Amino acid sequence: MLLVWVAGVVAGLPSCRSRQKAGNSQILNIIHAGSLAVPMKNLADAFRLENPGIDFRMEAAGSIQCIRKITELGQTCDVLAVADFSLIDDLMFPEYADWNIRFATNELCLAYTEKSRGNRQIDDSNWFTFLLNPDISYGRSDPDSDPCGYRTLMALQLADKCYPGGIGWKRILAKDQQYIRSKETDLNALLESRSIDYIFTYRSVAVQHNFLYIRFSDSVNLSDPDLDDWYSSVSVDIPGSEPGRRVVKYGASMYYGITLPKRSQNPALAKRFIQFVLDPGKGGKIIRAAGQNVIPPAYTEKSIGINGLF
Numbered sequence: 001m002l003l004v005w006v007a008g009v010v011a012g013l014p015s016c017r018s019r020q021k022a023g024n025s026q027i028l029n030i031i032h033a034g035s036l037a038v039p040m041k042n043l044a045d046a047f048r049l050e051n052p053g054i055d056f057r058m059e060a061a062g063s064i065q066c067i068r069k070i071t072e073l074g075q076t077c078d079v080l081a082v083a084d085f086s087l088i089d090d091l092m093f094p095e096y097a098d099w100n101i102r103f104a105t106n107e108l109c110l111a112y113t114e115k116s117r118g119n120r121q122i123d124d125s126n127w128f129t130f131l132l133n134p135d136i137s138y139g140r141s142d143p144d145s146d147p148c149g150y151r152t153l154m155a156l157q158l159a160d161k162c163y164p165g166g167i168g169w170k171r172i173l174a175k176d177q178q179y180i181r182s183k184e185t186d187l188n189a190l191l192e193s194r195s196i197d198y199i200f201t202y203r204s205v206a207v208q209h210n211f212l213y214i215r216f217s218d219s220v221n222l223s224d225p226d227l228d229d230w231y232s233s234v235s236v237d238i239p240g241s242e243p244g245r246r247v248v249k250y251g252a253s254m255y256y257g258i259t260l261p262k263r264s265q266n267p268a269l270a271k272r273f274i275q276f277v278l279d280p281g282k283g284g285k286i287i288r289a290a291g292q293n294v295i296p297p298a299y300t301e302k303s304i305g306i307n308g309l310f
Contacts, residue, residue: 027055028269029076033063033083033256034183035106035148035201038208039290040081043283047276054269062146062183064239067091072243076263078270081277083202084147085257091241097259103278103298104256104287106202107223108148108155110138111211116197119212127214128159128167131198132175138198139179139187143236148184150236151222152200154251157234159220207291225253255295 032040037060044056061069063082069075071091080097082088088100110127112119118130131138143149156169179196181187187199188209203221206213218224222231231251240247258277260270277283284294 026051026053026266026269027057028078028266028273030056030058030079030081030273031066031069031075031077032058032060032079032081033066034060034146034185035083035205036060036081036256037185039204039287039292042286042290043273043277046282046286047273050276051272060183060185062141062149063087064091064147065145065182070261070263071096071241076265077261078264078266079258079273080261081256081258082147083254083256085255086252087147088257088259090247092259092261096263097261099300100257100259101274101278101298101300102255102295103258105223105293105295106204106254106256107216107221108151108200108254109203109206109216109221110198110214111191111201111206111209112198112213113191113194113211115194116191116212118197122214124214124216127198128163128169128172131172132168134175136198137176137179137196138200139176139181139190139196140200141184141187142180142182144239145182146184148200148202149180150238150249151254153236154231154234155200155216155220155222158222158231158251159216161233162217162219204291222251222254228253256292 030040040058044058048054063084064087066080066082067087070077070080085100085102088097117136122130130136140152141149143153153173156167156172160166160169179190184201184205187201190196191199191211203213203215218227219230231253234251235248237246238249239245258274260267260274264270278298280294280296287294
């Protein structure tokens with residue numbers, strides 16, 4: 001396996017200057033996963049301090065939808081960041097992108113508030129019994145749009161194998177389908193307004209919004225690369241690279257991915273921003289402060305075109 005190490009050489013990268021005249025606002029269009037909304041805003045604010053005059057235009061969606069905006073709707077952007085790096089490989093190579101960098105990790109959890117029904121009794125040993133309770137409601141994101149959605153299905157299958165007697169995961173999925181949303185952050189308002197009691201989401205999102213949360217074991221939360229063989233024992237069907245096509249997605253530990261799409265309108269500025277994101281002392285600190293772990297160093301298994309960036 002060919003690995004091209006990235007973050008360790010960020011400090012030595014050449015500066016890529018935009019050709020726009022000084023004083024003119026430079027525009028950077030970013031499409032990103034919903035779970036990156038908070039860190040991406042903070043990254044943009046910090047980058048702007050070092051590079052005055054940058055106009056960021058950001059759009060958040062479920063990661064599959066993010067990619068569809070480019071591959072099916074013809075939308076252009078300068079930076080794409082998704083919650084599952086493998087989606088870039090599977091849905092964008094080689095026509096729409098030719099490199100893909102893993103830069104952060106996360107884990108799945110069950111978030112709730114002090115107003116959630118059952119909040120004083122629920123814990124990591126009995127959470128599934130509360131989700132099956134007809135008087136308690138929960139939300140999850142759409143597995144056809146959002147990695148958090150298909151990761152929720154994977155985690156439930158893994159939990160069913162881990163807990164004696166199972167958890168009734170198919171009955172959990174059949175319940176509360178009216179609370180499925182296109183991305184995990186769309187569930188926040190439902191939880192905060194007490195429309196539902198629990199949501200499957202990322203730990204970073206729970207931390208950012210001061211939610212209480214059940215932390216699943218590593219055997220369930222999809223956080224540990226050493227457990228990839230175990231995670232791959234479950235799978236989910238998700239949309240493929242062509243409309244109407246379905247493919248099997250096997251469980252795996254979580255890695256976020258970032259790339260510069262081939263149709264970028266401002267690739268020089270996009271490269272500078274990506275370099276900033278990957279810098280452990282700059283972007284790395286911001287991502288960690290938002291409740292995510294960064295990969296020391298970030299890396300890519302796809303070397304095609306990478307020398308053109310670094």
